[in-house]
Amino acid sequence: METTAQGGLPNQPAPFGFELISDLDKIKKNLEPEPAKEIVPLPAPDSKSAVEPSQGKWDVPTEVWGQDPPPNLPQRESLKTTLGRLRMKAEAAERRLELVFPESLENFMANLWWMTEQGVDEDLDVLQRIKDNNPYPTRDVEDLLAIAQSTIRKRVNDPDYVVKNGEEAYELHKDEWLQKFPGEFVAIHRRQVVAHAPTKKELWPLLKEAQKERGPFRAYVVKVGEPITVFRGPMRMRGRRFL
Amino acid sequence: MTVLFIDDERRRMEAFAMELELTIKPVVFFSEVDSAWDYFVKNQKKIKLIILDIMMPPGKMFDADSTELNLGLRTGILFYGKIRELAPKLPVIIFTNASSPEVKERFREQRKCLYIQKKGYYPTEFVQIVRQLLAEE
Numbered sequence: 001m002e003t004t005a006q007g008g009l010p011n012q013p014a015p016f017g018f019e020l021i022s023d024l025d026k027i028k029k030n031l032e033p034e035p036a037k038e039i040v041p042l043p044a045p046d047s048k049s050a051v052e053p054s055q056g057k058w059d060v061p062t063e064v065w066g067q068d069p070p071p072n073l074p075q076r077e078s079l080k081t082t083l084g085r086l087r088m089k090a091e092a093a094e095r096r097l098e099l100v101f102p103e104s105l106e107n108f109m110a111n112l113w114w115m116t117e118q119g120v121d122e123d124l125d126v127l128q129r130i131k132d133n134n135p136y137p138t139r140d141v142e143d144l145l146a147i148a149q150s151t152i153r154k155r156v157n158d159p160d161y162v163v164k165n166g167e168e169a170y171e172l173h174k175d176e177w178l179q180k181f182p183g184e185f186v187a188i189h190r191r192q193v194v195a196h197a198p199t200k201k202e203l204w205p206l207l208k209e210a211q212k213e214r215g216p217f218r219a220y221v222v223k224v225g226e227p228i229t230v231f232r233g234p235m236r237m238r239g240r241r242f243l
Numbered sequence: 244m245t246v247l248f249i250d251d252e253r254r255r256m257e258a259f260a261m262e263l264e265l266t267i268k269p270v271v272f273f274s275e276v277d278s279a280w281d282y283f284v285k286n287q288k289k290i291k292l293i294i295l296d297i298m299m300p301p302g303k304m305f306d307a308d309s310t311e312l313n314l315g316l317r318t319g320i321l322f323y324g325k326i327r328e329l330a331p332k333l334p335v336i337i338f339t340n341a342s343s344p345e346v347k348e349r350f351r352e353q354r355k356c357l358y359i360q361k362k363g364y365y366p367t368e369f370v371q372i373v374r375q376l377l378a379e380e
Contacts, residue, residue: 088362106300110252113298113315117340118362144314 096126112144119152121190166220177224187219245289248272249279250296262366276302297339
């Protein structure tokens with residue numbers, strides 16, 4: 001097939017696009033390299049005035065962003081754990097709200113199932129509130145509410161849960177408690193200090209009083225300012241289940 | 244190739260289902276067990292994987308006497324048993340909030356079954372597992 005210099009068949013107009021690239025001078029000009037531009041490097045940061053990164057566990061080295069980090073980078077794992085925990089908290093808050101203001105019975109039941117498996121001590125208050133003012137007073141809902149409550153009570157009295165929760169609360173309130181109870185032993189239950197005293201010996205009777213008021217519970221005991229973990233577990237003494 | 248996704252919480256699972264749709268097509272989602280079972284029976288041959296929640300309304304198919312079953316706490320376990328009667332080798336992912344050690348153990352002992360807790364996974368991570376699982380099949 002014959003074609004013209006401008007493209008297209010003889011005696012026919014050049015198809016769209018061919019004329020544009022037929023101007024060889026223009027193309028050559030476009031292909032000529034531009035004179036090199038001078039790039040002025042940024043001044044090196046002054047080590048004294050440069051912002052020092054904090055040493056918290058939130059830190060991820062800036063060079064990590066935008067590229068694949070090594071698989072076992074501890075900061076990555078820490079960030080993932082933190083994000084996961086936040087996501088769980090958001091979901092828990094959303095579900096509590098949905099339980100108090102339910103959209104439908106199905107949704108209400110789904111949230112009760114979730115509470116049964118994932119609910120924590122804070123949810124006991126929510127469940128009690130619902131029990132007192134049940135929007136769906138059927139036998140099934142009442143049964144499920146009772147199951148959720150007993151399962152959560154069992155879970156929050158589990159020694160592992162008590163330790164984990166107590167440690168988290170201590171980390172969270174450490175500064176505040178250092179001012180309020182310096183050097184004292186504190187008993188933590190449901191993220192609050194339920195008893196405090198300068199010695200363990202003095203703490204036990206106070207803890208027993210708190211248990212009388214609130215019903216039997218396990219507490220996490222720690223000396224404020226010192227990372228010493230003293231776990232107060234259940235004991236059968238003088239016919240009482242918990243001390 | 245179809246992935247059958249059964250979970251009563253459609254809104255919360257939307258992100259997972261969408262991510263699956265983008266990667267593995269088609270995904271058929273059911274929010275209750277009765278319709279899911281009908282679909283499974285009719286389309287058994289083209290289903291390559293089932294993703295199953297545990298705590299769901301029992302539906303008509305599990306009209307059991309046990310309180311726990313009627314309350315829907317173990318619906319997925321019963322559904323899994325029914326699946327296994329018809330398709331003993333079909334891969335099943337138990338994707339649930341249920342966290343009791345007995346349930347975990349029960350499914351870990353099963354062949355062609357993977358137990359995953361919802362709280363530990365983002366949709367993208369979950370899809371990676373599904374892809375891996377399907378690639379191995």
